Amino acid sequence: MSEQRIIRPTPISGFPEWTPEIRSVEQRWLDHIRAGFERYGFGSVETPSVEPLDVLMAKGETSNEVYTLHRLQEDNAADDSEARLGLHFDLTVPFARYAAQHFNELVFPFKRYQIQRVWRGERPQEGRFREFTQCDIDVINPDAVPLHFDAELPQVVHEVLGGLDLPPWTLRLNNRKVLQGVYSGLGVTDPLPVLRAVDKLHKIGADGVRQILVDELGMDTDQARVCLDLAEINGHDTSVVDEVAKLGVSSDLLTEGLDELAFTLDGLRELPTNTVLADLSIARGLDYYTGTVYEATFDEDPGYGSIVAGGRYADLAGSFIRRSLPGVGISIGFTRIFAKLVAEGRVLGGPLSPARVLVVVPSAERRGEARATAARLRARGIATEMYHQADKVKKQVRYASRKGIGHVWFPPFADGHPHEVKDLATGTQKETDPDTWHPTEQ
């Protein structure tokens, strides 16, 4: 061994990395989500990992810390075109830029999914990563997007997450027009500060919110009470509409919002009972939503933060194009979900090899036969590994078993002898034919 210095590698905080058996599960989950998106006709978009800083900052205030790129050899700066590039912190800003840039090449309504890594220069903590994968779907269309999509999107998410053995979770649904309609019915002229105050309800409690509404925003105690009463309303069906009506406040915006909320709830009635909750406390305070809003948390650990979020926006790409592009979108916080379950030991590792069968080499003379067998199996789409080391058959079988390969194939050990295959799960070994054999279901 050389005497060179050893750099002992250690995990980097906030940048998750999985061992092969966990990665094989992550991959299966991502495939499952992608297949679900495609089953509803969403097509893939990918964007570069970076955007110019003026694009990332186009919306002004962002609570997200951006990583900028610099070349290690800064002296080589003849070309400064990358001087102001940052890694994207979500998939919405890049999608907005993409939609504007490729506007004339898109067919509308444009339905895209985007599964990519994003980066945030945050202090890592439970559920917060510096590099993580998001799975987004959005529908955009010039001028108007049918409200039916507001129900279709949670349905897609419910279907894809439903296949993944997650602990129970609830999708909370609201409509900003209801909140803003109540506030304007109360005579509030600028509803956004109220929205953001109410959004802190779960963090600072009713007294804290009341204090902001009264002391900072100048509401009287009756107005503040209505805002807090509104936030207390939730339910699994359209009875919530009646409860809001009982607050005794009215405005055109409120009527419109309640109609939309009832319509969306009704569109989700086929989902299992109690998985969707109309919750009038959901505001998504800092996001640019103008109608429906979504937010999902684990029932057993709502404090862990939202695992799914989204909503309807009046204009996606106003910073980049003079064309109204309303839409509705929803995002699955994939890594936040997956990493929690891994950390809690609730992800059972998958097989270490995608191969379904290991072809052993009985002897050097029979290697050609073994190779031909493997080729025939692969030609039939069966993932097949060959054991190239000149080890005893027992060791080859042990390798298959350790890698999670379910079957071991024995090519004829002499001319005229049959192929045999062993099912490692049952231990049975029998004669077989590489042109007709199928692996048993895993």
Added chain:
Amino acid sequence: MSEQRIIRPTPISGFPEWTPEIRSVEQRWLDHIRAGFERYGFGSVETPSVEPLDVLMAKGETSNEVYTLHRLQEDNAADDSEARLGLHFDLTVPFARYAAQHFNELVFPFKRYQIQRVWRGERPQEGRFREFTQCDIDVINPDAVPLHFDAELPQVVHEVLGGLDLPPWTLRLNNRKVLQGVYSGLGVTDPLPVLRAVDKLHKIGADGVRQILVDELGMDTDQARVCLDLAEINGHDTSVVDEVAKLGVSSDLLTEGLDELAFTLDGLRELPTNTVLADLSIARGLDYYTGTVYEATFDEDPGYGSIVAGGRYADLAGSFIRRSLPGVGISIGFTRIFAKLVAEGRVLGGPLSPARVLVVVPSAERRGEARATAARLRARGIATEMYHQADKVKKQVRYASRKGIGHVWFPPFADGHPHEVKDLATGTQKETDPDTWHPTEQ
């Protein structure tokens, strides 16, 4: 429309981005490559996009320009753990670090594939990108890896690229032991400078290489002639071994190298004639290979640069662990290949929607029926889009056609009437049943 400033988005040089119909082809290609890797039993590994700079620089000299990360709000630097992070410039260094870090969790021989983006702070030019996707496979094993893998890896690459309609390309094969064996037979004590000089043959020509060998490295003209004669040797079969023998040089290392080269060539004999070339000029000068080396180029444009490269190394992770981990690996320069064909108009765009059928809504009253039909089709795994806009049927059909959705489904327009489906390719429309219908092959 608001009066806010418009930021006109423009492409960022060196960061490729595809329109949806090109992206759908890219995705199909990547799926095809992944499936090919898995068919040979390679399992997926992914690593974070970043590594600590000392890991990236562990091998010392790198011609790759590294992008380092900085937080935009540098004042928020209480936690400086990310102060020395850089985006990875290939997938080999992260894999070496991974193998060392997770050594005790891996089952050997460890066969992994890794399909990820990598970043290089280079000046963009034809075939050179700042962000691009690589598809790597490697086999590693403590102390020794069977030579059979040196033939299996190009076979995998040939199989996966063979399905992608590429223009003809040739895999060039060599073995560094042959080169170093000849040089040492000539009395050269340090073969690496010679190797790097010969590696420049295609760039600076025979005279240029001769000048380096004689003027800079102190060879006499006879020695230099042998080195250049060696580089002229190439052929599709093991006759190249005889040609090398005719040079009249001998050393133990040369004998070993020729044996390995002949063995590997023989292992590739099942590939189509003329797709593999033993080429004694291939050196992969700056890489850390110790035996077999691979390099592939397009036949019609060899100057475009290598589209596949790899080789055998004596020790993967010596910088990170005191354990000998030899291996052999090969990397497909995916973006380099794909971007060239896109730029030349040789990639025919795929469908804009993954949906196979669009379910129309004949009228508001029949929406429930349409939804139920879409749900039945999806439950059978058929990607199905619903048209939610209240548009005329003709417009709905036109939407399907523009999105590349092959079929339009008409749910019963009144109770007791049948379902009908129209095949947009043939124009035929007929009665059907959502529980038995299959889309025609695309």
